[in-house]
Amino acid sequence: MPSQMENTMETMMSTFHRFEGDKGYIIKEELKVLMEKEFSGFLENQKDPLAVEKIMKDLDQCQGSKVDFQSFFSLIAGFNITCNDYFVVHMK
Known part of the structure; x- marks a missing residue:
């Protein structure tokens, strides 16, 4: 039986591939x-109500209008870091 982390990895990969439609x-x-x-x-x-637009602008400057899996994973990692930082400061 897969671990929780393995399930999480599978979810991230399948989510990316569901949206990329075999383009990569x-x-x-x-x-x-x-x-x-x-x-x-x-x-x-x-x-910031424009958070999505700012993320898109940052990605656009780095990648053009295409985000590959590595960039997608980096984005997810950034979200995790942000959430963890908030948790450490405000929830403990």
Whole structure:
């Protein structure tokens, strides 16, 4: 039986591949939809209402309008770091 971490890894991979549609990358518009569907709680709790647009702009400067799995994973890692930082400061 897979561990919780293995299930998490599988979920991240399958989510990316569901949106990329065999292209090997997600375009800006697909990533915006993915974020709004998969990170709605995270985004709702942002103090900045333009958080998604800023993330897209940062990605656009680095990658053009394409986000590959490595960049997607880095984005997820950044979200995890942000959430952990908040937890360490406010929840303990």
